[in-house]
Amino acid sequence: MTGEFAVVMQVGEFVPRGTRQAVFQQIYWVFLVLGTLVGVVVVGYMLYLAVAYRAGPDEADDDGRPKLGEIPQGGGKGRKLFLSFALSAVIVISLIVWTYGTLLFVEQPASAQEQEELEVEVTGRQFQWVFTYPNGHQTTGELRVPKDTRVRLGVTSADVFPNFGIPALRAKTDAIPGQTSDTWFMAEETGTYAAHCYELCGSGHSDMNADVVVMEEEEFQQWYENTSNGSENGNGNGNESA
């Protein structure tokens, strides 16, 4: 695992890393541009063929055309078929392999840099989100986090199977009863972001939202220290034993 990772690291700049927003944006655009290109070429070629070989008024002889009652058989040897197949396979496989490096990074960002981290437990219940900080402080419907800090979320559910996602920060994961699934994000700007539920979870699904408030680091510290009742290590800095 680590060996694999080291290789990817050597590839360096080629593999997108950074905040999840940046990572997503890069990969998404590459896919979008290539996808559009392939789509335009293939559909354009189809349209060209359809026009070029449309039936004309001159009915030439029917040699080599399908006959009623013939044994079904193929036409053409398909050399071109394999060429285009190989081409498409190369495009698809290289795209996916390219993103795999980023997947490894997204799954294990800790080894990228030594950074301050905050770990918050997220519990979904019909139809709200409850956030538990390392010091035991709980909030409902609002998650406060410091800017420029990696926030790790351990997401679970107290009843059904919702999914917690903060679209603008590109963090999302399933909330499964009895299990914890992890995700993380890092906000580069302060402000209030929306979190939604991304899996149908009952009648209140459409309104199962939460606010994610990103604060200046100092501001966050102040707020956080006030929440903890005599909790000395409630500074969110690295001590993530909770």
Added chain:
Amino acid sequence: MTGDTTDDTDDPRPGGETSGSADGESTRGDGGTATVGDLPTTAPDEDHEHGLPPKSSIKRWLVTTNHKDVGILYIVTSLFFLIFGGVLAMLIRVQLLEPGGTILSDMAYNQAVTVHGLLMVFWFLSPFAFGFANYIVPLQLGADDLAFPRLNALSYWLYLVSGLLLAISFFQGNSFSGGWTMYAPLNVPVYTPSVGATTTVFALLLFTASVTVGSVNFLTTMHRMRAEGMTLRRMPLFTWSILLTVWMMLFAFAALLAALMILSADRVLGTMYFATESPGGSLLWTHLFWFFGHPEVYIVFFPALGAMAEIFQTFTGRRLVGRKWFIGAMLLVALQSFVVWMHHMFLTSINLQIKTLFMATTIGISLPFDLMVFALIYTMIKGRIRFSTPFLFAFGGLVLFILGGITGVFLGAVVLDYEFRGTYWVVAHFHYVMVGGVTGLVGGLYYWYPKITGKMYDEFLGKVHFGLYFVGFNLLYFPMFVAWETPRRVFDYPEAFVGWHQVATVGAFVLGVSFLVMFYNLYASLISGEDADACPWAYGSTAEWAVPSPPPLENFPGRPSYGGGALEFLDRGRTTTDGGETEAATDGGVKAGGHGHGHEEVSHASIWPFAIGIASLFVLVGLSGVRTGNVAYPATFVGGLILLLYTLVAMTRESFHGPSGPFGESWPFEGVENTKLGMWLFLGSDVVLFGAFIGSYVFTRVAYGWQAWHVVPHDPIPGLMNTYILLTSSFAVVLAMVAAQKGNRNGVVASLAVTLLLGIGFLGNKGIEWWELYHEGEWVATSIETSTFYLTTGLHAAHVIVGLIIAVYMLVRAWNGAYLDDDRPVEYFGLYWHFVDIVWLFLFPLFYIL
């Protein structure tokens, strides 16, 4: 296989080759075979309806077992469900006109998205395709009908009744509201308590039963009943797509059946598999559902692909480029479809290694589709392309599928999938793929409409339909890509997307209107359309175009054969009882309708499939509300059960003859008789069913902690005794078969009686065991341990009970002297019984020892 096949003009085959079947007594002049060039082009008089009432009579449609009639029933019914699901889609789109919704309450919206999904995937798409499969596949194979015509009718009636159940569910509180994926634990009564939600689950359960019956039937037919020379490799592409589809169906739907049976038990018996407290319950559901759900994607898409391939060949006037690679690619996809399911679960707690593996298999399965798409595209080269309505739809369907495929590659990249999960990107993607498939099938509808009705549709209106359809489709689904950040199944979305959602709603109405044009066209053409020729398309090549439109009830004017290098119709060996008849069809032109006189006098009508469907309706409606305390529910249930048993016995006792051999090509099952193959296939799906149950038990127990698990039966002795009892009873069945072969009536009766008694002993022993456990406070709903124990061994006990009912029936017949000259029924019962026995050999150690 070279390009030039035998000419399709009169080409007398060497006499010896064809007369073999007619015992050489035929006095054909210039070769008594009809080649396809000189076929009658109009339907014969309908004076030969095999005991069926005329098509104008309603009774005809209740009792018919003919594959073409059943095909029409499927198509018409599925279109009805398309309207049903389409109306729900309109409601969804109207609700999305503004963020926060317009006309529906939360619960109404959730029901709308749920039932829309269920209807379109299950009750419209697959049955629509299987309407064509029913009609066309036997024609393309050269078979007179499906292997089990009454089971085919039964599949249809169970399908219709299951759809009715879904409709009924709306009137029982509310229908299911947890999405078509029915994620646990939202699917258990704690969170979705309405009776209607239970009925929805039952509707799907019954639909699954219908699919299983249909799969067994199609597989038997397609493997056993092909015309001479119609080897598997030579099968037309539509038929190939259906063959692979039904293979996937047989196994995938068995997994769904297991999931739904467990869910039903959770909802009705109070077992706790999917409860919030159940360790791994939520994940268990996702595994079971997606193990079925991903093959299901190909199950709904393959028939469209097959139809598109046929249409491309006909309307380009070219044979498919790389045909064998195309088939190979489909085969590969069918196999791979069972190893990609976890890509629906990338955001669950599965680990990175598993994600990587499933990412790889997912890319792997996308590549064969590239090949298929290119094969279709290259087929156009040097074509003589005619832009008739079927081709427009097939071509349009391919374009849409390509867009769906490209956007699917985005989802294959796990990092992107993380962000697309639960958004409109997914919604847009799978609508491009699935409704792209629908587009191909609509092409199929226009393509085969003249064949099925004998009338030509209106080409102008067809083109209008395509124009509206294609524009409406893209207006509807393309904005979903742009507004992809909208969370799925949510009607409160960011203001920024309002415009896009409103465009989509407009597109939805354009798409809906396009179908009104289609319905008008098809209806008006049926009344006053021009009569269609046997082959209204230039370059139509497959066998359905070689028979009149619509084909006569018996399909072919003779025995179809490809033995001479092209389709020809030989005299039927079976008509030789009446030599004069065969001679009537001598001079190359077949006298339609004249040939079949001697051989099909038996009635092809049966009311019992319909009756069984009605009985199932009562059983399931009754069962849905047994926990409400309303006496009407259990009463309906018991009444339905009695009716069901009665109709099943009546159908078994009815004298009915399906097509019997010898058939031309039966590879690889030449040595297996139809019924036996059907039994094997059924048991194959049963293996998956039990596999899923056992897998669920193991999965749950591992999640719980294998050692911490409390083994329910504290005493393994009753289980051990039962193992011996079952083994002995299997031996008794073997004795019964031996006695039947020796013609020893008393031996058969005695051995069957011993089997029956041992079976009753097994159940009695189990009853005592359960009684004791019950009194120790260990009952079905006590804990997750007892849930798995009672449900899994209970499913096995239900198999034993079914076996005993059959044994009683056979015992009575054996007493009256049956099976002495034909021991096959005893053999088939034995197969089933041994299977049930073997299952116990797995269950005993798993639930009593480990």
